Amino acid sequence: MFGFRIDRYGTSIESVIMDQSEQTRTVVMDLLQRVAAGDPAKIAELYAENVTWKLGWPEEEIGGSVPWIRRRSTRADVEDHYRTLSELHVLGETTAEVAAVLVDGPDAAVVGELGQTLRANGVHYRAEFILYLSVSDGLITRHHIIEDNLAVKRAYDTAA
Numbered sequence: 001m002f003g004f005r006i007d008r009y010g011t012s013i014e015s016v017i018m019d020q021s022e023q024t025r026t027v028v029m030d031l032l033q034r035v036a037a038g039d040p041a042k043i044a045e046l047y048a049e050n051v052t053w054k055l056g057w058p059e060e061e062i063g064g065s066v067p068w069i070r071r072r073s074t075r076a077d078v079e080d081h082y083r084t085l086s087e088l089h090v091l092g093e094t095t096a097e098v099a100a101v102l103v104d105g106p107d108a109a110v111v112g113e114l115g116q117t118l119r120a121n122g123v124h125y126r127a128e129f130i131l132y133l134s135v136s137d138g139l140i141t142r143h144h145i146i147e148d149n150l151a152v153k154r155a156y157d158t159a160a
Contacts, residue, residue, distance in 0.1 A: 020105040024135040028101055028108045031133070031140065036096070038086055044079035048139040051078060056146030066156045069149075078143070085116075093117040093124070108133045114147070118155055125155035 027046060034043045053072040055062055063070050068084045070077075095115040102109045110131040117124040127148035134142035 020135075021103045023138060024106055024108050024133075025101065025103045027135045027138060027140060028103065028110065028133060032096075032098065032101075032110070035082070038082075038091065040079045040082035040086060043082045044075050046140055047075045047078045047143070048136065048141045049075050051075070051140065052134075052142040052144070053077070054142075054144040056144070057149045061149070061153070066153060069152075088119055090117040090119050090122075106135050108135070118158075121158055123155045123158050125151045127151045 031043065031046050034046065050073060055069060055071075057069055061069065067088065068081055070081075072078060072081055093116065096112060098110060098112040100109075100111040102111070110133070111129075113126055113128045115124065115126045129145060129147040132142065132144040132146075133140050
């Protein structure tokens with residue numbers, strides 16, 4: 001093991017990573033609580049003004065028939081995303097099971113399964129997901145979700 005030091009006070013890389021990991025874990029847990037509470041404005045407060053937002057959907061489907069599957073890049077876009085989800089789903093019928101929250105420095109992965117019911121047709125769907133996040137200065141700067149997009153699309157296309 002190398003004994004790297006990053007400053008003249010002898011702070012080790014390991015302690016910096018641990019500090020970053022703690023901050024990241026705190027932000028991620030706060031995000032999960034805010035998503036569960038369902039207030040889009042409060043959720044968006046956790047995001048940087050500019051955010052890297054990626055979707056694990058086929059490129060030709062982004063901006064297609066599922067209204068919340070769009071490119072986003074700002075805090076206002078994030079708020080719109082969560083507001084759109086809230087408007088199109090039955091409140092009180094959303095479930096989320098988080099299997100793991102993995103944190104390494106500024107990066108985190110949330111692994112789980114989401115269940116929601118569409119307002120338009122009452123179709124309930126479940127989708128496994130992995131949400132990759134990056135945190136800098138206490139704000140989320142990267143949001144990359146990979147989900148069972150086929151389950152989501154089938155449920156939504158039934159509603160359309």
